[in-house]
Amino acid sequence: NPLTILFFVFVFVTLFLQESTFMGAVGSAIWIFVFGIYSQWKFRK
Numbered sequence: 001n002p003l004t005i006l007f008f009v010f011v012f013v014t015l016f017l018q019e020s021t022f023m024g025a026v027g028s029a030i031w032i033f034v035f036g037i038y039s040q041w042k043f044r045k
Helices: 002-015 019-044
Strands: none
Touching: 002 019
């Protein structure tokens, strides 16, 4: 559902707006990136 995805993107972007949640947002962005690469690598084989 595009509305659900838009809501989660909105929540994720708002994490970058406050200083207290900025590091958590950066950490989660890195986790999403690394896990996406791992998943692509694992399921290609």
